[in-house]
Amino acid sequence: MLKKGMDHGSKEMVEVIKNDYRASADIGLKRCMQCGLCTSNCPATRHSEYDPREMVKMVLDDNHEILDNPDIWNCFYCYTCQSNCPVNNSPCQVNQILRQKVLLKGGKSQRIYEFLAYGYSYMDFGVGSIPSDFFDELVKDFGEDYLQLKLNLEDIREELGLDDYNLKGNSLNEVKNILIESGFKKKLETFKDAVESKS
């Protein structure tokens, strides 16, 4: 009798997420009691179909279909859910880890492709930049003044008494070597090839 109902099935996703480096060491994922405070304060829930409570429920149920749910891509990473959670869970961290899983399996390749310029900028200058694919759209939204700002930036910075922020020489090589050894550079290339080999 006692054994009936005691098999909670696989908790593989829970363990994988808890052990992911993005998760806080003390993340209260298993403690989730489905109270819904996360969902009730979530800006993405307010403006889309994203539901962090439901996402956590599916993870606790080891339901891998959550990885195919397009709504997980609406999270703002604002951590409002985490800051309101009474049991120290962080749907925000869970979401980040789920998205990593999707991307590493080759999913959402077009979406990540558009952000690769940030990674290449980091490799070239030791500083990230707004992804160049979106620059025209920003100029369209922000107007000609924004383009002028970008063109005059070095003069403005000089007037403000600020030095160049790009890394050079040894420092730049150090950063590059770290990103080669960490596998980041290879990952960028994998993401790049996934889209460009199709076209």
Next chain:
Amino acid sequence: MKTIPDKNILLFKSCLVNVEYPGVESSTKYIFDKMGVEYFIDPNQSCCTGLGHYYDLFDQISTSALSARNFALARKSNHENIVTLCSTCYAIMKKSINLLNSNKKARDEINGILERAGLSHMKYNVGDLDSEKNVFHMVEILYSKVNEIASNIKKDFSNIRIASHHACHYCKVYPEDAITGSRNPMILDEIAAAFGAEVVDWYDFKKATCGAGFSQRFANRDLSLSATADKLMALEGKADLLLHMCPNCQMQLDRYQPVLEKELGRKLNLVHLSVAQMAALGMGADPYKVLGIQTHSVPVEGLLEKIKDI
């Protein structure tokens, strides 16, 4: 209150301050210089990776390996008190220190990367830094000196209604470390009050995100702008100035305000400044040569006309 340092400070460069609101950095330097805060800006410091991290592009190990290099630089120059201009840099630094101190597997992996990259001298040892004692946000330094700064104020803010936008990655990622945490963020309001401004201490959506959402601004523009509109509409007619502490939020609210005004067909009469820009202004700094208001989208000049000399 926690102990806030005023020396051995590494003033940590921020990618969005660099290219969007460089006046935040020059304003911070201006205040630190006047207050005798001892700091160093390291030309070898690399960016925190925060935007890339939250674009889902950087993995935690790459991010924290780069952090470890920056930590080694901070220790080498004897400026191990890291002070950030951006809330995401702040949270990324804390996360990396916690991971390096408490997770042996991650630490070994990162030290292995540093070794293979020829940087054995930069390896991280447990306890090299402490996330509570070595990572601060610029606003905390201002807050710790607020009475001193207020006594040096040369401008009259009394007819300016000031509301605040407390950045999520300062208040919500490590709320226990924040001077005023996520439940009732007030640090910016308290600074504005000390400068004699009329403080709007609460408005709907005060605690809500700016709407940037990292990738959302680009990949999901309508969703992003809906959240931004929530915030701006809640402030309509309630405030003249919104105080910021994060260049990403400042960019979202300052640059998209004219876009939303056009889409919604109404004028919001709200100006955006970082708390550092406001403090520097109050202490007599030049709006163009120190505050850098020429890089803003919403013109600041109209507000400046209302702020008279004392």
